[in-house]
Amino acid sequence: MSERKMVHKITHVTVRDVRFPTSLEQHGSDAMHTDPDYSTAYVVVHTDSGLQGFGFTFTLGKGTEIVVCAVRALAGLVVGKSLQEIVSDFRGFYRLLSSDGQMRWLGPEKGVIHLATAAVLNAVWDLWARAEGKPLWKLLVDMDPKQIVSCVDFRYITDALTEEEALDILVKAQEGKQQREDQMLKEGYPAYTTSCAWIGYSDEQLKQLCTDALKSGWTKFKVKVGADLEDDTRRCRLIRQMIGPDKTLMIDANQRWDVSEAIGWVSSLAEFKPLWIEEPTCPDDILGHAAISKALAPLGIGVATGEQCQNRVMFKQFLQASALQFVQIDSCRLGSVNENLAVLLMAHKFKVPVCPHAGGVGLCELVQHLILFDYICVSGSLSNRMCEYVDHLHEHFTSPVVIHDAHYMPPKDPGYSCEMLESSVKKHQYPEGDVWKQHKNN
Template identity: 55%
Template sequence: MPVITSVRSYDVRFPTSLELDGSDAVNVDPDYSAAYAVLEADNGERGYGLVFTAGRGNEIVAKAIESYGARLVGLELDELVSDLGAAAKRLVHDSQLRWLGPEKGVSQMAAGAVINTLWDVRARREGKPLWRLLAEMSPEEIVSAIDFTHIQNALTPEEALEILRAGEVGKAERLAELAANGHPAYTTTPGWLGYSDEKLVRLSKEAVAAGYDMIKLKVGTSLEDDVRRMRLAREAVGPEIRISIDANQRWEVDEAIAWTNALAEFDPFWIEEPTSTDDVLGHADIRRGVAPIKVATGEAVMNRIIFKQMLQAGSLDVLQLDSTRVAGVNENLAILVMAKKFGVPVCPHAGGVGLCELVQHYSFFDYAALTGEIGWKRVEFVDHLHEHFVEPARVVNGSYVAPVLPGTGAEMVAQSRDRWVFPDGAGWVELRAAGRI
């Protein structure tokens, strides 16, 4: 029986702030980073997980991964991997560690990365990419992986089981369809605040030419700029392409309503993160105030309990789960099933480092085994940093191509990981030597 011998963490950072890729109204200078987790057992089996961060502080998450990982060292891998619901609870509800959240922030993200190393092992053992593993698991096993603590007034295990059983009808056909055609994406590549008008227009047109039917623009720093940029983008793509906008939590509630409505003439599809991601009631007010423009949020929503309330309060038209913000695959499953129950479409957040690689699996699962619908649901795509992953996310003609390698998609190319370990990897050493940082 293999025994876990280590869970190592790596503080991997990429110098994206040098180019202003990823700049928005709040994240003005991110260095896209991954706190990367590698679990190893004494038989050589390995599992990978990661947390995306914006640079500084990645070392804190890496430290937290070590602390959570230490709870697994010495345990039998088979026992953990055969009951991933129990494994996740063991970490999330650890009687001392839970004080650090509970279930939020650094500790939740780190627990998630460690939990995901176990899912990665499971998927590798079964020889399946995560989306197929999940879609082919029995409804009973999916339910057993979900932690229903503090969400039972919105979703009971019995309801979840019923939803998942209903999702089995036509599943085989949908799996084949996904393997052949993939899942539609949208792109945020044109819309970073740091880009010039010329670059915005050029990238918007390129996005349409590449097959996307939705793009997204960052807004929220200057209304005058936003009006100009929205007009340029709308002129560039024409009336048929959806343009969503994203304020990255920049606004107060009233301000969000006024600002969004001031852009209504350019027909934005959704307004994303209009205010604090913790503000369930504020989002509900904003949703009422900007309809029919949709309200989207989720990339910074910390756990299933906030999502539960957003669904209960009618705060959302679009739920944007983020695979590394919450406690791993398990909590993403809880959120997906809740969203299905409340009839709210899920369009996962991606970008950064590794998020595209990870979140695509949830949308594939969502279509194959949960909702059986795509409609206007799109998975975010941003075209940078994919080359650092063993199976880079790929979008062809506006759709994510189904991953085929076994695992969750988190495994990084070892050379990339070592080159960009902060602060002593060769990449960082060279940047310092060149005086660029």
């Protein structure tokens, strides 16, 4: 019997707390998260065939141990199931994890329990792609539209997108699909960089990183704002002068402002022609985002959000309320691929471009698969679309992202690009890994 036909029964699930001390050099610093230690709750799904699935969710250090506990609590729902059983009713399996009669009280479908759900499901999707010998994006691209739809839980979103409409979108996108896949393999998916302008970086560092990025072919840049208007004005002016008037600039406040404050602050920065303001206010405030969107529209500035949007239901409301002009999905905040598929399909119906959130540790590795699928099988468009890229911590993965001329090149290795090097995991495991022992002693 070939390995592909094997049942792959899940025997156990392991999870580890893996943290990187990125706060030491202010990597990832923004107006709200001033000292992040990029971290993951790293999950391995083990099977009786020896095949493993790797997955994780992303955190900022403290609290990762809480996600680890939640993963352990969910593991009981997974052990004993076969891969075949799961993927033949993936919607049912998603619902089993997200709607357990007792544990859903801790969410439902939000917070720590949902982050843990994402980590487990990411590992299951990785396992499936490995069993099929395909990178995850290709597993999705090769699926029949009916099979894609069967992975999505439409509960609570049918007033915005029905199963029939989703199927129709996927069937229509079959036309030209092969050409788009060939194009991606050749050119890759357009990316933008956030690595040049973290809020904790000095002006000298900003200039140097910006110069290097321009030399490497980057044309789209994001600047962190929100702590101090005078400082933001200076930094935006500096970046705009360096990149010139024809390149794209975005700004990101990481939820720092109240609604009226956001409108005033961004209006003050309008001279630098930002394409969007990202996370201008509380990520749960749909009507607040709608008010900001309306106020900034005459200035030609869109609103982008989604990296901390809790679930498909909130995305539904953001779209229904015209509260965002750019949808930002996250591969570890939502309930893995299943829930992200729902959001990609809704965004297409509402004609809002998807520009994923990435960065952190491993988010670039994961989300590239989703955005390739979106272009090849859903949107069929690159207009106003790009995927975030941050140049941190890729060296810890067995299949790190490949960026060529500011484009994500489609991954070739089987799986969801989640697997970390065992040596990196051991070294950065918290609190017993060498990096943290050393940290403690300094």
